[in-house]
Amino acid sequence: MTRHDFRTVASEDLHVGRILALRVDEVEMPGGGTAKREIVEHTGAVAVVAVSDSGEVTLVHQYRHALGRHLWELPAGLLDHDGEPPVTGARRELVEEVGLDATEWHVLVDVAASPGFTDEVVRVFLARGLTEVDRDVQGDEEADLEVHRFGLDEAVRMVLAGDIVNASSVAGLLAAREVLEGRAEPRPADAPFRDKPTRFPARKK
Template sequence: MSETSPRTVDPELDDSTRHAFDVVSTRDLHVGRILALRLDEVLMPGGSTASREVVEHLGAVGVAALDDDGDLVLIRQYRHPVGKRLWELPAGLIDHAEEDPLAAAKRELVEEVGLVAEDWSVLVDAAASPGFTDEVIRIYLATGLSTVERETLGDEEADLVARRVPLAEAVRMALAGEIVNAASVAGVLAAYAVDSGAAPARAADAPWPDRPTRFAARRVGR
């Protein structure tokens, strides 16, 4: 049996040998209920510093719930920052630092669309907009669906509309710009890749190294 040759690391991709963007100073601009805004002064490669505004976030989970007919569950809800209703996957915030993200996903599936699932796996982890926020959302694939009673928890969820569409139609909607929520687009395309056999899903308890923790740690310290 031949030995596997050691993997060669491209020096340009080896972060341990490249410039470290150290934070020289930081100050809080806003600390709210679900996010914080801080201003960092970061050391640049040339020796100068640059200001970087960073939004800290709790992190979130979303669910691509696929039924036995191959239909995907979508919701349509109002999103105030963009001023309109969007088609999305069921999703929600992780409540606290110790919350299991899979448990959070199961909770959101019940709360938003009144469904539970027998089988769970991880589809994709998506950084919402890494140029200014540490928010990352983990999207799960849920199958073996069954209906449970849904409790409406607020006015926004009362306005929510849920529909089931063929998975291929959801892909068309994403590519046509009818689904624009970034995490939902990623989840729809990942669900299609897994369902078609193009790529495997990960285990439901797969490591999540990019899960945001800084804002959750603030809440623990309060």
């Protein structure tokens, strides 16, 4: 079976901001016509399931304006440093948000946030061998963060109860339990990142 080539025949930028852009593509469809697709371009991001020797995970309670409330989430941040390996960004965010460093890093999952309209993909890491370091607070938003530690089973219970709804946090915590209980193997920290966003970062060069 020959797959249709969804070729973009026209594209228009509607907004280009600091961390994302919005464009409208006109795409050739299998029936012979075209359709418009609104696409949010994103920098991409990383998140970290940081697991202590005692099996606790570190979560942050952070205000998210789109939902209008504070959410429980994994430590996370944007891939907004040009050319920086994702694991390096993850290590930086872990220090800045919760004051932790780690000696062991693996990839758990890559999460496409909502591929119907955005190319945002979050790479979620598993970090072990934790040590406390000085937290490097970056700006007003991170100053508002509350940091708490939960047993992994309790964090998974929060996911299933609807108390954790952030997509990368949900996926990362469930994947971490599979790995830590021996039912799955994580990938190396430098595993290929096929769907890492490239369109918006290329605009900034």
